[in-house]
Amino acid sequence: MTAVMVAQSILLITGALFFCIGSLGLLRFPDTYSRIHALTKADNLGLGLIVLALILNVDSFALALKLLLIWALVMLASALSGHLVAWQANNLSLAVRQPNESEQQVSSAHE
Amino acid sequence: MMGVAISMPVILPLLGAIISLLLPARYNNRIAFIFMLGLVVNAAWLLMHFSAQGPYQQVMGGWTLPLGIALRIDALAIIFSMMSCVVASVCGFYARFYLRAKQLKQFWPFFWFLLTALNTIWLSADLFNLYVGLELLTFSAVGLVALGQNKHALAAALRYLFAALLGSMGYLLGIALLYAQFGTLSLSQLSDAFSLTTTSAVALGFMFIGLMMKTAVFPLHTWLPPAHGGSLTPVSALLSALVIKASFYILLRLWMALPFGENAFVIGSLMGTLGGTAIIWGSWMALNQTQLKQIVAYSTLAQIGYFMLIFPLFSYSDPTANQYALHGGVLMLLSHALAKAGMFLAAGNLLICTNKTDLTSLAGLSRYRPLNIFAFGLAGVSIMGLPPSGGFNGKWLLVQSALMQSKWVWLIIILLGSLLSAAYIFKVFSYTYLETKAGDKFEQPSAMLEWSALSLSVLSILLGFFSVWVLDLLTLAEMRMP
Amino acid sequence: MNELIDLALIAILLFMALFSVLSAVLFKAIIFFILLGLMLAIIWIRLDAPDIALAEAAIGAGITGILFLNAQAQLPPQHTQAYTVSMCKQSRFWFALIASLSTMIVLTLAVNQPLNPTISINQPIIEQLNASGVEHPITAILLNYRSFDTLLEIAVLVQVAVIALSLRQHEHIKIHSPTLPNPLLHACLTLFLPMLFLVSMYLLWAGASQPGGAFQAGSVLAAAFILFYLAGFNTPINNHELYLKFGWVFGLSVFLMVGILTLFTGDALLAYPLEFAGVSIFFIEFAVTLSIGWILFSLFVLSQNISLSNVKENNE
Numbered sequence: 001m002t003a004v005m006v007a008q009s010i011l012l013i014t015g016a017l018f019f020c021i022g023s024l025g026l027l028r029f030p031d032t033y034s035r036i037h038a039l040t041k042a043d044n045l046g047l048g049l050i051v052l053a054l055i056l057n058v059d060s061f062a063l064a065l066k067l068l069l070i071w072a073l074v075m076l077a078s079a080l081s082g083h084l085v086a087w088q089a090n091n092l093s094l095a096v097r098q099p100n101e102s103e104q105q106v107s108s109a110h111e
Numbered sequence: 112m113m114g115v116a117i118s119m120p121v122i123l124p125l126l127g128a129i130i131s132l133l134l135p136a137r138y139n140n141r142i143a144f145i146f147m148l149g150l151v152v153n154a155a156w157l158l159m160h161f162s163a164q165g166p167y168q169q170v171m172g173g174w175t176l177p178l179g180i181a182l183r184i185d186a187l188a189i190i191f192s193m194m195s196c197v198v199a200s201v202c203g204f205y206a207r208f209y210l211r212a213k214q215l216k217q218f219w220p221f222f223w224f225l226l227t228a229l230n231t232i233w234l235s236a237d238l239f240n241l242y243v244g245l246e247l248l249t250f251s252a253v254g255l256v257a258l259g260q261n262k263h264a265l266a267a268a269l270r271y272l273f274a275a276l277l278g279s280m281g282y283l284l285g286i287a288l289l290y291a292q293f294g295t296l297s298l299s300q301l302s303d304a305f306s307l308t309t310t311s312a313v314a315l316g317f318m319f320i321g322l323m324m325k326t327a328v329f330p331l332h333t334w335l336p337p338a339h340g341g342s343l344t345p346v347s348a349l350l351s352a353l354v355i356k357a358s359f360y361i362l363l364r365l366w367m368a369l370p371f372g373e374n375a376f377v378i379g380s381l382m383g384t385l386g387g388t389a390i391i392w393g394s395w396m397a398l399n400q401t402q403l404k405q406i407v408a409y410s411t412l413a414q415i416g417y418f419m420l421i422f423p424l425f426s427y428s429d430p431t432a433n434q435y436a437l438h439g440g441v442l443m444l445l446s447h448a449l450a451k452a453g454m455f456l457a458a459g460n461l462l463i464c465t466n467k468t469d470l471t472s473l474a475g476l477s478r479y480r481p482l483n484i485f486a487f488g489l490a491g492v493s494i495m496g497l498p499p500s501g502g503f504n505g506k507w508l509l510v511q512s513a514l515m516q517s518k519w520v521w522l523i524i525i526l527l528g529s530l531l532s533a534a535y536i537f538k539v540f541s542y543t544y545l546e547t548k549a550g551d552k553f554e555q556p557s558a559m560l561e562w563s564a565l566s567l568s569v570l571s572i573l574l575g576f577f578s579v580w581v582l583d584l585l586t587l588a589e590m591r592m593p
Numbered sequence: 594m595n596e597l598i599d600l601a602l603i604a605i606l607l608f609m610a611l612f613s614v615l616s617a618v619l620f621k622a623i624i625f626f627i628l629l630g631l632m633l634a635i636i637w638i639r640l641d642a643p644d645i646a647l648a649e650a651a652i653g654a655g656i657t658g659i660l661f662l663n664a665q666a667q668l669p670p671q672h673t674q675a676y677t678v679s680m681c682k683q684s685r686f687w688f689a690l691i692a693s694l695s696t697m698i699v700l701t702l703a704v705n706q707p708l709n710p711t712i713s714i715n716q717p718i719i720e721q722l723n724a725s726g727v728e729h730p731i732t733a734i735l736l737n738y739r740s741f742d743t744l745l746e747i748a749v750l751v752q753v754a755v756i757a758l759s760l761r762q763h764e765h766i767k768i769h770s771p772t773l774p775n776p777l778l779h780a781c782l783t784l785f786l787p788m789l790f791l792v793s794m795y796l797l798w799a800g801a802s803q804p805g806g807a808f809q810a811g812s813v814l815a816a817a818f819i820l821f822y823l824a825g826f827n828t829p830i831n832n833h834e835l836y837l838k839f840g841w842v843f844g845l846s847v848f849l850m851v852g853i854l855t856l857f858t859g860d861a862l863l864a865y866p867l868e869f870a871g872v873s874i875f876f877i878e879f880a881v882t883l884s885i886g887w888i889l890f891s892l893f894v895l896s897q898n899i900s901l902s903n904v905k906e907n908n909e
Binding site for chain 2: 699700702703704706708710711712713714717718721737738739740741742744745746748749751752753755756758759760835838839841842845846849852853856857860861862863864865
């Protein structure tokens with residue numbers, strides 16, 4: 001178990017943990033707008049940590065740059081999609097709910 | 112020269128499809144005529160070459176087996192190619208006069224893709240290529256059924272799609288297992304290398320079940336009556352006459368190419384049982400129908416049962432009985448294609464006359480529209496198996512084969528099936544012979560429609576006189592006896 | 594350790610499939626189906642088939658998912674309701690269950706045998722690779738050894754597009770195209786579209802020596818077209834039937850023309866002359882990529898506008 005492998009393990013586990021937290025947020029947050037926060041921010045941070053873990057394993061600089069490019073593109077795409085979902089939710093006048101309101105959610109996707 | 116001729120059956124329809132998609136609708140008919148002529152000429156050339164020099168195989172792309180895909184000409188391929196050329200020409204001709212302009216414009220691309228798929232299946236000697244041909248065939252047929260554009264046609268097309276895809280999946284699964292076991296996809300190499308192990312038995316099981324599902328063998332047949340009975344007339348004719356034969360052809364090829372040894376008896380009897388049940392049940396259901404096209408559709412189900420009877424009548428001990436079974440089966444396939452297409456086209460004409468689909472509205476047609484009744488009747492003679500017709504010759508050979516091997520069960524089933532088919536054909540006639548007080552209030556279908564239906568029916572009767580030519584082709588080449 | 598990963602993947606796959614089939618709400622079933630596609634892509638990687646993984650992720654999960662969601666959005670509201678547990682009372686459910694279980698058991702029996710293929714096909718594939726014009730065995734098989742299959746498969750794709758066109762009840766394509774007049778989307782498009790085109794062409798080019806090829810490139814191109822269309826840029830090209838058909842037929846025609854050419858100069862269909870094998874393959878692949886992208890895009894476009902007529906019928 002070299003130091004690199006230990007560092008990789010920590011990064012991978014933390015990354016997976018962030019993904020789990022993001023999904024937990026998706027399930028538990030009360031309305032669409034707050035769920036977007038969980039999905040875009042937490043998940044992308046998790047992806048970044050995983051990409052860092054992979055980069056530690058890679059020989060060529062070009063390949064490392066490509067992996068970072070993947071992370072950058074996913075962040076761009078999720079920023080865009082998050083904005084689009086929120087924009088459409090706003091157009092459909094979806095309510096902003098508080099955490100302790102009733103659980104009668106109508107997900108925006110059902111329109 | 113041979114390389115061109117052997118690829119033409121696939122290239123010409125593909126070109127036809129591309130051209131019919133791009134050119135304006137008014138050129139479609141001329142293009143259709145030219146290309147169909149080219150196909151018939153090419154098939155005739157291949158026939159002459161086969162009669163002179165025997166079977167021929169060529170690998171596409173200039174490679175060798177097992178890398179490439181082989182196309183081959185032998186007796187079965189030639190017979191089916193000619194059959195599909197003739198039947199498709201007449202059905203296309205009928206469609207040209209039957210369909211409205213908008214429907215006709217959508218019809219031609221499907222027609223050409225259907226022909227491409229059929230020719231691929233007849234000529235190909237490669238398992239996966241046959242699968243691709245089946246896929247193309249399925250989509251062409253589904254598109255043709257959906258041309259009807261009403262609710263029932265769409266529902267029937269969707270159900271057909273599901274059943275056909277399920278069958279294709281079974282076939283593909285079998286291919287994967289066979290390839291893993293034997294390392295080649297070529298039928299000729301496979302027939303040398305084949306041995307019946309667990310893997311290959313499972314593979315063949317999946318393939319056979321998948322192909323039987325696509326051929327609508329009882330009990331996997333429920334998709335057929337709505338699809339064939341509910342689609343436009345030329346489409347029903349094409350489907351019943353040609354599309355059903357394609358998957359059965361692959362079944363026959365597999366059966367003849369792969370040596371089963373002693374297990375052939377068990378497998379054959381199983382398939383024969385399904386076939387016999389199909390004959391009895393299909394004929395019984397046809398007898399109970401009230402719509403003309405549904406009777407013809409269920410009649411197809413019954414006739415498919417006759418094809419399945421080839422398998423139990425295959426014999427390892429008696430080569431003559433074996434040969435009779437094969438010849439009888441091929442004659443039944445051929446005569447069914449001609450007769451069923453003729454029957455559907457004639458039924459379509461009768462429905463034009465009355466503008467209703469019910470049997471009771473057929474009253475008086477025997478008096479006022481005798482040409483169409485005659486066409487229907489001639490086709491019915493072949494379906495019933497009355498002499499002289501192709502259907503009679505086929506059944507006679509099957510009966511001979513059963514007698515030689517003392518397999519009484521199949522004999523009884525064949526005779527019973529003939530009786531039942533006579534029953535439902537005569538039932539239709541009983542309605543048409545009724546007198547109607549209204550007089551000649553029927554529409555007159557165009558002469559082209561009437562004569563194309565009649566020509567196919569007459570061909571099925573003529574097949575009875577000229578069966579010798581077909582049978583000579585079959586005995587010309589070395590048919591592989593397992 | 595590898596077996597654990599394999600078992601976990603299989604278990605997830607089975608659960609995705611079960612959830613998709615038994616799901617109460619149609620939308621959930623579609624989402625699980627998309628996830629099933631992604632899981633399959635991972636399994637393909639596990640089985641050492643990156644080409645298929647690319648195609649599965651792009652087409653099986655991506656395009657198919659889009660088409661399903663598109664169809665679901667246009668169904669009238671009562672169709673999206675629950676199947677409920679009464680499905681368990683239907684006999685076809687039990688037929689399907691028994692058939693699936695017996696298939697699984699039989700397949701397990703079949704693949705448990707040690708396999709010694711009598712004819713080894715890997716040897717000739719590698720040996721003839723130099724003569725085939727490309728360095729990647731999958732591309733060599735698809736576009737040289739078994740190019741006849743690929744020709745017919747392209748014909749199947751064109752056929753599917755023709756069916757989509759003929760299923761439309763209306764004579765001409767009057768498309769009420771969707772618009773998302775979001776300034777951020779339009780701004781991002783200037784970045785995404787060139788990148789998608791670049792990736793598509795790179796996949797096509799790389800297919801000669803690495804996993805990639807015409808189908809994968811075509812699906813990325815289709816994604817670019819669909820994105821462009823969804824943002825509201827509706828050109829006359831995707832409104833007129835003839836332009837649509839021309840795009841579909843382009844790849845098939847080029848493939849067929851090359852095949853016929855070789856027929857008259859060589860002795861078999863699609864037997865590329867040795868020096869030109871690589872060039873012919875690239876030429877064919879390029880045309881096929883454009884056509885595949887156009888066909889997949891057309892499938893999406895042609896499934897629009899049905900909601901318009903549905904809405905009309907519901908209001909009348």
